[in-house]
Amino acid sequence: MDETTEQTGAAAGRRSRGEGRGAAARRASRGGAGAGPQMPYITRKIPVYEVLDEEGLSIIERNADTVLEEIGIEFRDDAEALDMWRKAGADVKGERVHFPKGLCRELLKTAPSEFTWHARNPERSVQIGGKATVFAPVYGSPFVRDLDGNRRYATLEDFRNLVKLAYMAPSIHSSGGTVCEPVDIPVNKRHLDMVYSHIKYSDKPFMGSVTAPERAEDSVAMAKLVFGDEFVENNCVMLNLINANSPMVFDETMLGAAKVYARHNQACVLSPFILSGAMSPVTVAGTLTQILAEVLAGASFTQLVRPGAPVLFGTFAASISMQSGAPTFGTPEPALVSYGAAQLARRLGLPFRTGGSLCASKVPDAQAAHESANTLNMTLLAGTNFVLHAAGWLEGGLAACYEKFMIDQDQLGMMQKMAAGVDLSESGQAMDAIREVGPGAHYLGCAHTQANFQTAFYRSALADNNSFEQWEIEGKKRIEDRANALCRSWLDAYEAPPLDEAIDEALTAYIAKRKDEMPDAFS
Secondary structure (H helix, E strand, O other), rough: HHHHHOOOOOOOOOOOOOOHHHHHHHHHHHOOOOOOOOOOOOEEOOOOOOOOOOOHHHHHHHHHHHHHHHHHHHEOOOHHHHHHHHHHHOOOOOEEEEEEOOHHHHHHHHHEEEEEOOOOOOOOOEEEEEEEEEOOOOOOOOOOOOOOEEEEEOHHHHHHHHHHHHHHHOOOOOOEEOOOOOOOOOOOOHHHHHHHHHHHHHOOEEEEOOHHHHHHHHHHHHHHHHHHHHHHOEEEOEEEEEEEEEOOEEEHHHHHHHHHHOOHHHHHHHOOEEEEHHHHHHHHHHHHHHHHHHHHHHHHHHHHOOOOOOOEEEEEEEEOOOOOOOOEEEEEEEEEHHHHHHHHHHOOOOOOOOOOOOOOOOOOHHHHHHHHHHHHHHHHOOOOEEEEOOOEEHHHOEEHHHHHHHHHHHHHHHHHHHHHHOOHHHHHHHHHHHHOOOOOOOOOOHHHHHHHHHOOOOOOOOOOOOOOOHHHHHOOOOHHHHHHHHHHHHHOOOOOOOOHHHHHHHHHHHHHHHOOOOOOOOO
16 A cells, blocks of 8 residues: 545634634634645754664665665556566566666765745745745645544545635645545546636645556646646646565556656655555664665656656654554654664765644544644754645544644644744843843833734644633633634635646646546546
């Protein structure tokens, strides 16, 4: 199983009828219909956390070279890919490719360490690589948990709603890709509606379809209608998730999509999908060895297709319960894997993808919060450049949850504040405040506090920090209840970003033509 198998009503119930009075009204004013100004992508000013020393990294790299040379990686059902490897100097035996030591690293020298991911609104374009961190929402969920508490199959309306929420969320920098699977649309046609939804309902960077090479071609064609042929061929306007079928296999679907995107200079996120103990060894070092071997093979393949095409070192790492076989999240071992993989990516000079707000919980409860926080903190401290599943992930990725989306995006804002590090400017040093207050007084009324109190601390739109009595008066609402109300208010207030009418007409005409060319298929 690859990672892609990883309803809103009218606006209701403001949390307070005090209209400008009380904690609920203040929360609404901070994070309500307006959703706040968009935050730029994160430029981290805090150091990364590293778990491997030079000796450990060298061991992993040496073992990965052994895997590539002695065991090999299978490139299944793709004669073109095998021929490309043969011409590049690899030893191809059937569908298994054995790589001479250093071949993959040599090929990857043409891959950029940083690049711009362009949005149709240039102000929303982001950097991938370096000290940048970009958040994107949940990806691939066949189910949703809606605002009425129902777990059900996702629809195109859900897809559009999640794109709208990602567009409105100040702390999310991309509207993502397959934010959920709209199962009410035929499988062979839904990618057209999904890509169009990203273009129509958001102006942030978006991802393309990878479920078949022809769907990748459609994604590129639609992007060219927005950005122009020449711009797309010379700039990255889409990131695209290419999963290794771990252990040590790339299948024809992923290879076909990777070839399409690389040929058009669009970024591939080469991500082994790892459930340690099932798809990799149970140990951290063994898993890192396999991940590095798979990424080296897959990422260097994009450079065979088109030298200089952008590519990311990705990994999705989780462990499994050795009792039930179910995936587990927020546990120590996958965190160690991600920290180590980030180090390996930096040594290769590739941007890195991992993490998110991952959990196995079925509802947005304490388990969801603990597991997501453990994963998200690791994601930031590892120095991750692109973060998929940053908001809305529930039930091991099987469900996209509206309420958890709102809770997660609030946490992402906190990560933005954390990544800014310590302010050592004159105002940050606050010596004037210390002099003004002196011994035994308080800082509440001093000039420095009055000048900075609105931005000094991150203020959550969802957390309730008031007294028990005030909480009772306001209806004893849990954070899920507050998230529900906030989500409804955002969707009610949503306004689409402007889209050139001629571009919109060209997109809808393309979609209609492509749908007419093929019968519906639901598998």
